[in-house]
Amino acid sequence: MIRPASFACSALLCLTSACTPGVENPSAQAPVPRPPAPAASSSTSVERVLSADAVHLVWESPAKLGELCQRGLDRAAEIKAQLLASTGTTAVRTRDNTLEPLDAIDRVIDDVWGPVGIIQVAGPSSALRDAASECSQRFSAFYSELSLDVRVYNLLASLPPEGLNPVDRRYLEHYLDDFRRSGVDRDEATRARLTQLNTELVDYGQAFGKNIREGTKTVYVEPSQLQGLPQDFISLHPPNAEGKVGLTTDYPDLKPVLAYADSSELRRRMYHAFRNVGYPENDAVLIEILKRRREKAVLLGYESWNAYAAADLMTKNVETIQRFIEDMVAASRPIAAKEAEELLAYLRRADPKLEYLYEADAIYARAKISAERFGVDPQAVRKYFGYTAVRDGILAVYGELFNLEFVPIDGAVWHDSVEYFSMQRGGAELGRFYLDMHPREGKYKHAAMWGMHTGNNRGRIPVTSLLCNFPDPKAGPALMEHGEVSYFFHEFGHLIHHMLATSTPWLGQNGISAEGDFTEVPSQLLEEWIWDPDVLARFAVHADTGQAIPRELVQNMRAADDFGKGLWALRQLFFAAFSHYVHLEDPNQLNLETFTAGIFAKYHAYRRPQGLHLYASNGHVIGMSSTVYTYPWSMMIAKDMFTRFEKEGLLNSAVMQEYGAKVLAPGGSRDAQDLIADFLGRPYSTAAFERWLHR
Structure with a gap:
């Protein structure tokens, strides 16, 4: 089954074709053709609750949102009832009378839940955001009930896999596994308790996020x-x-x-x-979440939540995750310690009595050292990255690499700063997306891709959006840090992944549906492009002179970026360790402040100031639970995959389109390790990451 309203985030654990002209005032576009659905595909015919042309109805009003929510739930319940009723008339379960109805349920819910997810975190009014939260709770409850329905599970389990093709068989196996991981094979009392826990986890998770957004x-x-x-x-x-x-x-x-x-x-x-956003409210909220995750895992037969969360990931088990974290810490710590000494030495020029290095000072000191040692003044670099030019340039680069066109659409948006685009290839529309790129009150505070509709290979186009918080050109020159350009490129990588992964009939296999600890790999890989002088020269022009960014400056920026990568790696591993080990603690005995102080001291190179409650604003521990190791893990794989582009050229469109076809398009229809091996011609390796860390 799908996970609607999906999102993928950039590594914001740290603090920090030709482009289409006239994006600020896009003209209305004529309808464009869409690729025809394959003639061989069959599908349960279901009237769409909310098509790509009508997603704007979700933010029309709280009442309209509630109406659409109810319509989606009613239609999903109707399809489920029809599926269950078929048991009396159909002796043999088939693909068409079993898998198709379940996919139809996914489609009608995806119609509404995806767009609702955006309004929940970026809606223009608190009334709309609250209505979206309530709707999301109802969809979560529906899926919780469905996943624990023994009758549906038995129907699915009675479908003979022998007559299915490999894609359909994998879909069946994963659907059955989802049911078992939900607890469908437990007794009635346990299933009832799991239903309650799922509801409470959704409620507490929403409260945690709201406290951050509004804090x-x-x-x-x-x-x-x-x-x-x-x-x-x-x-x-x-x-x-x-x-x-x-x-x-x-x-x-x-x-x-x-x-x-x-x-x-x-x-x-x-x-x-x-670092105190969300505190004190989220202190108690996180404890309640940890309690319920622990209880749920035990009820499902797992030793810990970590074991439950890892079972369907690339790592598979707790031991592999811990070994990865600790091995990476051991490799990174000596480099980070040396860098920390250099930063502290710089800061002592102004304050000779300074005893410790604090993270609040590290970014400043690193910028100063970059200017002294590498001739890179971050303030001067900003002049090359005005938001509008960056946006247009990123669209142009992605368009050239993937053979795509991005055409502005004059359509309804949920805020006047949001932009709307059609993604096309050869005049055929492949999908649509929104760019919500500037901060405002009540909006999600970080950077993420939100899937609104998942596509398939029978004519359903994907719709997605980026939520970021970059400077607004309406308020001034909107100069961006190079790191922000990296975030933009990263998030657009998620968007492309979601949009191109439409190769199967099943929603649950399309979009970003590979193993959870692979989802950051494609976007982290694509960050490499914003360090290439030829790529940056296409859009990085000086705000005053119009001069393209000099090649030598980009090379110096790369050298400056290498200084600090040990601290970067150790900091990522701190968050990975926190999310992992906090889920192994007994939440009934857990003092979050004391626990965090211990993890900080063990895994960080910085001194922790008193009165810091960084866990209260750490949305990753909600969205990714115990698996925040995904970021350094993905970096390790991304560095390896990049070796092909290093050899064959970053602007080699043929290689990028091969990558799109072999790695992105399959979605979750194959194991991630097989996608990687198919593209590289071998299994993935840690060698490239180790070379990067020590260069």
């Missing part, structure tokens, strides 16, 4: 404390009536302060505020 903090400072910050930033932050400047914990304020503010007091105040 933005503001730090008020004297204008004199802005010394060191870019002038365009200062111009956008005039003093208020009391003569104070307000700085929020949203990324467009936070990142420049941590990178450029000469005032260590300001940097530390901002960092402290950022």
Whole structure:
């Protein structure tokens, strides 16, 4: 079964074709043809609750959203009832009378739940966001009930796999496994308790996310404390009536302060505020989530939640995950320690008595060392990355690499800053997507791709969206950090993955549906392109002179980026270790602050300030639970896959399209390790990652 309203995130665990002109004022586009559905495909005929042309109805009003939600639930329940009724008239289960109805349920729910997921985290009003949250709870409850319905499971289990083709057989096997992992084979009392736990986990998870989205903090400072910050930033932050400047914990304020503010007091105040978003509310919420995850895993026969979560991943078990984390820590720590000493030495020039290195100061010190050692001034680099040029350039590069066109659509959007596009190839529409790229009150605070509709190979086009928080060109020059350009490229990689993975009839095998610890690999791979001088020269032009970014500067930026990769790796591993080990603790005895302090001391190279509650704003521990190791794991695989492009050329469209066909298009219809081997011609290896870490 599908996991609607899916999302994929960039590694924001750290803090920080020709392009189509006229995107700011797109003209209406004529309807474009879509690829025909394969004639051989059969499908349970179901009227769509919400087509790609009508997703805007979800954000029309809370009442309309509720109406569509009810319609989707009613239609799904009707199909389920028809499936169960067929047991009395059909002696033999077949693909068409068993798999097709289940996929039809997925389709009608995907019609509504996907778009609802966007409104839940980015809707223009609290009323719409609350209505979307309520609807999402109802869809979650429906799937929880379906996955624990013994009657449906027995129908599925009675379908003979021998007559199915490999794709259909895998779909059947995974559907049955989903049922068993839900607890359908447990006794009635256990199934009832699992249903209750699932409902409560959804409720607590939504509360955790809402506390982050609505928990933005503001730090008020004297204008004199802005010394060191870019002038365009200062111009956008005039003093208020009391003569104070307000700085929020949203990324467009936070990142420049941590990178450029000469005032260590300001940097530390901002960092402290950022790392306390969601506190104290999420302290109790996280404990309740951990309790229910632990109980659910035990009821399902697993020793721990970690064992349950790993069972259908590439790693398969807790031992492999722990070995990976600890081996990576051992490899990264000496490099990180050396880098930390250099950062601390720089900071001691201004403060000789400084005893420890704090993360709030590390980004600033690294920027200063980059300027001294490598001739890279991050403030000067920003001048080459105006948001509009970056957006157009990224669309152009992806279009050329994957043989795609991105055409603006003049259609309804949920906020006037959102842009809407059609993705086409040879004039045929392959999908649609929205770009919601700038911060606003009540919106998701990080960067992520949200799947709205999953496509298939019988005419259903995918729809997706990016949610980011980049500077808004309506408010000024909207200069971006190079790291933000990397995030954009990363998230667009998720978008392309979701849009191209339409090769099977089944929604549950399409989109980003491979093993969970593979989902970050494609997007992390594509981050490599924003370090290539030839790629950047296509869109990175100086805001004042119009000059393309010099090749030598890009090479120096790469050298500067290498300084700090040990600290980067160790920091990723801290979050991986936190998410893993916190799920092995007894939540009834757990003090989150004490536990976090211990993990911080063991896995971080930085000193932890008092009064920090970074777990309260760590949405990854909700969305990814115990598997945040996915980020460094994916980096390891991505570095290996990149070796083909290093040999054959980053702008080699033939290789990229082969990659799209062999790795992205299959979705979850094959094991990830087989997709990798098919593209590389061999199993994946850690060698490329180790070379990168030690170069």
